[in-house]
Amino acid sequence: MNDKMSQLYQQVLLDHNKTPRNYRELENADQESLGYNPLCGDKYKVFVNIDEQDIVTDVTFIGDGCAISKASASMMTNIAKGKHVDEIDSLYHQFHDMVRGKLDPDTDPNDLGHLKIFAGVRDLPARVKCAVLSWHTLNAAIKGKEKVSTE
Amino acid sequence: MAALSTLKAQTRSIDIATCRDDFPVFSREVHGKPLAYLDSAASSQMPEPVMRAYTDYHSRYHANVHRGVHLLSQEATEAMEAARESMRELINARSGKEVIFTSGTTDAINLVMQTYGRSQIGEGDEIIISTMEHHSNIVPWRMLCDEKKAVLKVIPISDDGVIDMEAYESMLSDRTRLVGIVHVSNTLGTINPVKEITRLAHSRDIPVLIDGAQAVSHMKVDVQDIDCDFFATSGHKMFGPTGIGILYGKEEMLSKMPPYRGGGDMIISVSFDEVLFNDLPYKFEAGTPNISGAIGMGKAAEYIQAIGYDAIRHKEQELLKYATEKLSAIDGLRIIGTAPEKSSVVSFVMDGIHPHDIGTILDLEGVAVRTGHHCTQPLMDRLGVVATTRASMAMYTRKEEIDQLTAALQKAVEIFK
Numbered sequence: 001m002n003d004k005m006s007q008l009y010q011q012v013l014l015d016h017n018k019t020p021r022n023y024r025e026l027e028n029a030d031q032e033s034l035g036y037n038p039l040c041g042d043k044y045k046v047f048v049n050i051d052e053q054d055i056v057t058d059v060t061f062i063g064d065g066c067a068i069s070k071a072s073a074s075m076m077t078n079i080a081k082g083k084h085v086d087e088i089d090s091l092y093h094q095f096h097d098m099v100r101g102k103l104d105p106d107t108d109p110n111d112l113g114h115l116k117i118f119a120g121v122r123d124l125p126a127r128v129k130c131a132v133l134s135w136h137t138l139n140a141a142i143k144g145k146e147k148v149s150t151e
Numbered sequence: 152m153a154a155l156s157t158l159k160a161q162t163r164s165i166d167i168a169t170c171r172d173d174f175p176v177f178s179r180e181v182h183g184k185p186l187a188y189l190d191s192a193a194s195s196q197m198p199e200p201v202m203r204a205y206t207d208y209h210s211r212y213h214a215n216v217h218r219g220v221h222l223l224s225q226e227a228t229e230a231m232e233a234a235r236e237s238m239r240e241l242i243n244a245r246s247g248k249e250v251i252f253t254s255g256t257t258d259a260i261n262l263v264m265q266t267y268g269r270s271q272i273g274e275g276d277e278i279i280i281s282t283m284e285h286h287s288n289i290v291p292w293r294m295l296c297d298e299k300k301a302v303l304k305v306i307p308i309s310d311d312g313v314i315d316m317e318a319y320e321s322m323l324s325d326r327t328r329l330v331g332i333v334h335v336s337n338t339l340g341t342i343n344p345v346k347e348i349t350r351l352a353h354s355r356d357i358p359v360l361i362d363g364a365q366a367v368s369h370m371k372v373d374v375q376d377i378d379c380d381f382f383a384t385s386g387h388k389m390f391g392p393t394g395i396g397i398l399y400g401k402e403e404m405l406s407k408m409p410p411y412r413g414g415g416d417m418i419i420s421v422s423f424d425e426v427l428f429n430d431l432p433y434k435f436e437a438g439t440p441n442i443s444g445a446i447g448m449g450k451a452a453e454y455i456q457a458i459g460y461d462a463i464r465h466k467e468q469e470l471l472k473y474a475t476e477k478l479s480a481i482d483g484l485r486i487i488g489t490a491p492e493k494s495s496v497v498s499f500v501m502d503g504i505h506p507h508d509i510g511t512i513l514d515l516e517g518v519a520v521r522t523g524h525h526c527t528q529p530l531m532d533r534l535g536v537v538a539t540t541r542a543s544m545a546m547y548t549r550k551e552e553i554d555q556l557t558a559a560l561q562k563a564v565e566i567f568k
């Protein structure tokens with residue numbers, strides 16, 4: 001397989017695409033937001049519960065789109081759960097910088113961990129929006145916005 | 152005149168079997184693989200003679216048209232009018248007066264909307280289009296209907312992607328002011344029976360606009376035979392440059408219509424109190440036109456004629472058959488658009504693999520396709536899919552490119568299994 005292809009479509013990503021984690025509606029969620037990429041039709045709803053200390057106690061999502069967007073959403077919910085909103089904000093920016101090629105997860109300091117598998121997206125400008133859609137949506141949910149669009 | 156003689160000199164017959172060599176792009180690689188270009192429906196590639204005609208204008212006689220008495224301006228004017236004549240010949244319009252240069256199909260449709268539409272369509276009037284229209288033949292009419300409180304009616308299609316002619320016939324009414332139909336669907340490949348559609352509309356004196364963006368590179372279009380009132384097409388979908396196209400309109404229609412845009416070239420005389428509009432086709436061509444684009448498109452029309460529609464149709468139908476067979480054999484692949492009359496377009500979806508992932512995997516294997524809704528969102532809704540992958544072929548396509556596509560799709564299946 002082509003290097004770029006195997007780097008992008010790693011087993012972890014394919015697994016999260018096939019069996020996304022935290023893939024359900026969160027009833028009575030404190031906040032929710034809808035993310036939509038009109039260009040490709042990717043659509044996700046992200047639900048969050050946030051406690052008084054600003055810790056995200058639960059985060060789930062539903063929706064459909066390509067493997068990159070779905071795996072990104074799935075892994076994001078895993079990582080965001082239990083974190084303070086400021087930590088999530090920092091991760092959101094690091095992730096954003098990585099997929100836009102502004103942060104190299106191998107050499108620059110970062111807390112991205114498993115999210116590094118999305119680094120390959122930086123070589124595929126058309127797919128950057130797929131990777132960041134759920135992060136935008138989570139960010140909006142935390143900030144109390146109901147709808148985001150990547151356009 | 153120098154410009155003209157070089158333009159017309161090379162219109163000998165060209166062998167379709169070797170025409171690919173005329174397209175410089177095919178010598179390049181993509182991600183280390185040979186390019187398999189299966190996105191000609193989005194924009195077709197350009198042969199060297201078209202590029203030469205285009206650069207000739209800029210390197211030898213770049214000047215404005217219809218204005219100067221100097222030689223360069225005369226040559227530019229002649230070359231642009233020769234291009235109009237080549238386009239006239241290609242679609243068999245009666246005269247050059249019926250061939251208006253626009254920036255493309257979208258612009259041509261908007262011209263009809265702004266002029267014929269805004270002057271002739273009012274409250275309660277009806278416009279009929281089909282389910283498989285490109286956004287460029289939906290949005291202008293939706294806008295007009297909102298402005299005028301007119302009604303947009305949509306002809307249903309079958310699951311195969313065939314227009315329901317009975318439904319169409321029953322929709323025609325005394326209030327119908329226009330029928331707008333795509334000749335060849337960019338998403339499904341369906342070739343619509345535009346002649347019959349026109350005949351039925353004309354039996355009630357309703358004018359017909361045909362969106363021919365996907366027709367001219369694949370099949371002989373004879374606007375007199377179809378008898379349509381308007382026909383729109385784009386240069387970049389017929390091996391010519393981007394940003395240029397034509398609106399064909401019957402002279403009797405065009406001459407009754409108000410002008411589109413105001414400015415230079417479209418006038419005979421101007422005072423602050425009164426403007427006398429120019430004759431056809433210039434009445435609709437305000438401002439300095441896309442001169443090199445028009446010249447390039449004219450050359451592309453000649454190039455198509457030199458290859459010949461019989462050869463094109465024969466080769467493309469073979470390619471379509473080959474691609475349909477090859478793709479159908481892939482596990483979990485379903486072709487979207489299976490009309491009996493199709494041009495060389497195959498849209499498909501695959502179980503468990505989103506079109507955008509397919510698009511990326513194919514790209515990394517050197518295969519260029521289009522994924523998404525193809526500017527036909529209402530059609531996607533009708534067919535119950537969010538997006539498709541579309542492989543579209545043209546006269547220069549090789550079977551090896553389809554093999555490259557199928558091999559890359561097998562890879563996608565492997566990855567996602």
Ligand SMILES: Cc1ncc(COP(=O)(O)O)c(C=O)c1O
Pocket residue numbers: 192193254255256257258285287288333335336337362364365385396526
């Ligand atoms: C069927 C159809 N109509 C209209 C258009 C619009 O053409 P253009 O973008 O050149 O104006 C296209 C091209 O995308 C098309 O495929």
